[in-house]
Amino acid sequence: MEENKTFTISVYSENNVGLLNRISGIFLKRHINIESLNVSKSEIENVSKFTIVVNTTEDWTRKIVGQVEKQIEVIKAYYHTDEETIFLETGLFKIASNLLFDERQIQNIIKDNHSDIVTVSPDFFVISKSGRREEIEEMYEQLKPYGIMQFVRSGRVSVSKSEMQISNILKEFQL
Incomplete structure (x- = not known):
């Protein structure tokens, strides 16, 4: 059986009213507690970054990230272990x-x-x-x-050690 670990989920999105409720609802439906939550502007103009910390299995984290990405305002979501982030x-x-x-x-x-x-x-x-x-x-x-x-x-603030491809994804959207 897969063991629980701490994961940091980074969600890049448009800043729309109600998105936080829909995202937290995804966790609620699966009975997964959000350990920490921070929302701020990101390195990309007009794009917000949600930093969500959970303690669950990687399988559940992957499924949650997939559900979060289905939200219309979400551009991209990633998850990382503590070892992969600062x-x-x-x-x-x-x-x-x-x-x-x-x-x-x-x-x-x-x-x-x-x-x-x-x-x-x-x-x-x-x-x-x-x-x-x-x-x-x-x-x-x-x-x-x-x-x-x-x-x-406060909630956790985090950057990944590896480069995240969000900037390249946004450049493609703008072309």
């Missing part, structure tokens, strides 16, 4: 300001995790940490005993 997530931690000065260990956590202080106010400060999900989770565990006022983590 990816990051970002976490933001809101911490009480007094801890920055009273707890020396907080400054060490910030430095040791190669994170940044993005804002400081009289009541709180915000730390930003970019990296792999495990790195952000590790920093969360380190800060947790001091009290985290708020925490949020």
Whole structure:
């Protein structure tokens, strides 16, 4: 039996209302949980890129990509393993300001995790940490005993190590 792995699905599409609902419906019908979802503009003008992370079998991932590509606005969809991509997530931690000065260990956590202080106010400060999900989770565990006022983590952003042929496909469409 094929084992579950983490796959990053990249979907290049026109930016149309309702497409996100239809794409998420494809996963819902198959009872596959979306671990992470990010939508942004891509390297190609007027083309959006969905970055979807799932943990399932390659067979299911292949079938899902095929279903996603049937959506009229979708230009092309790809999937990659973690080894085939370069990816990051970002976490933001809101911490009480007094801890920055009273707890020396907080400054060490910030430095040791190669994170940044993005804002400081009289009541709180915000730390930003970019990296792999495990790195952000590790920093969360380190800060947790001091009290985290708020925490949020972004969806994955990713580029493939190999060249994706999307630009060539779009050039053919334009000819």
